[in-house]
Amino acid sequence: MSSRQSGKEPKATDGEMVTITLKPIGPSRPRRLQLCSPIEVHDLRDLVAAELQLPVEHLKLVLHGKVLSIPNGNDAVISLHEGDTLIIAVAPSRPPKHIRDPYGDEDDDLKFHIPETASRVTQKVFFFLRDKVRIPDVILMAIFTISLKMWAIIIMWFILAPIAYEWHIGPLYILGTGFCIILFNLGQRRQGDLSAYSIFNDGFRELPGTLNADRLDRDIRAGQF
Structure with missing residues (x-):
């Protein structure tokens, strides 16, 4: 299946069109992909993810024994040749917190990581602020999570x-x-939902199990204390 069949066209550059082989790790069969070389690693990851229908944030590409990465958000460019084989691996998701090593991931959990799906401009700004300016992770989290x-x-x-x-x-x-x-910041209740505060409910209806003075008075009069 080519990149045209997957609905995503290679980015037009001044290079030449080459056909490479995509070899996923696992039972999947190899596929051929036509693209333009040289090509940016970021665009190559997007093409491969669309071709194989894999999550791009967990994708690892290996070419000639080396993992293709995007160093510090820069636009890394590679040259591919006709017949090259690209090994595709999908990194497993992190296990749930209740089965992780309680000591091994403690420091990593405190660090802020920008998603790999973020734009290249956002990645460049993030790596510059973290590596060059050395802004604390708490401030980075506030900068990149607030709209x-x-x-x-x-x-x-x-x-x-x-x-x-x-x-x-x-x-x-x-x-x-x-x-x-x-x-x-007030939430909106769905139809039929009751508020924890009876004053906001129709007929001042209370939630089941609500403990108040009237409830205590009824229990005392009924001899339940």
Whole structure:
């Protein structure tokens, strides 16, 4: 099956078209893939994943005994020749935490890792901040997990804070911020679900097993204490 049959075209470059053999580790049969050489490792991984229908984040490519990797998010380019064989391996997922070594993975769990499916620009920024600037993992996690919309709100909050201070409404600004955080983080119940607070339920209906003063009074009067 070629890359045209898989629905994904090789990226156009100034190189030549070559046909390589994809040899997955396991019972799968080898396949042939036509692509343009030279090619970036990032694009090669995407082509192979689409051709073999494998998860790209767990994909390992081996060419001439060497694992093809993307060093520090750079656009690594390789040259392939007609008839080259590319060995494909799928790295197994990490075992659940309850069966891991409780001591071996402790340090690794505390480190922030960016997904391999992230864009190359994001990977470059991440590796630059981690390796060159040496920003702590906690700050990296905040940078790469908070959305741009949330960052815009945070920056706007800090811009408006001095204005609120100059107008002597700093306490109101803080209180308003707290109320906004509460209101915008309220969940929505599905039809038929009951709230843990009976005041929000129709007819002030309580959850089964709720312990309150009325329940205690009924139990005492019924002689259950």
